[in-house]
Amino acid sequence: MIVMNKLKKIFSNKFVLAILVFTIWVGFFDPKDIGVIYSKEEKLKDLQQSESILLKNIKDTKNELVQLKSNAGTIEKYSREKYYMKKDNEDVFIVDNKNTIKQ
Numbered sequence: 329m330i331v332m333n334k335l336k337k338i339f340s341n342k343f344v345l346a347i348l349v350f351t352i353w354v355g356f357f358d359p360k361d362i363g364v365i366y367s368k369e370e371k372l373k374d375l376q377q378s379e380s381i382l383l384k385n386i387k388d389t390k391n392e393l394v395q396l397k398s399n400a401g402t403i404e405k406y407s408r409e410k411y412y413m414k415k416d417n418e419d420v421f422i423v424d425n426k427n428t429i430k431q
């Protein structure tokens with residue numbers, strides 16, 4: 329009973345009641361509530377991971393471009409691997425490793 333009277337006295341104060349209502353409003357009903365902030369942070373983490381993957385791909389592509397510009401042998405190797413180009417007197421066989429049986 330004593331605890332109930334103390335709680336009643338605390339919540340009858342208009343300043344405490346205003347702070348409580350403000351906290352609930354900002355936490356749950358505001359356009360930038362807790363759920364929205366959490367979902368945006370998760371999306372930011374996903375975008376940062378995607379950015380790091382794309383930056384790695386850009387770095388690899390730039391290295392490949394430098395190799396292609398500097399070495400004629402690299403150009404031949406690249407065209408054979410990526411575009412399946414061949415010389416006039418040779419045949420190209422494409423081996424698919426996806427369907428091999430593992431024992």
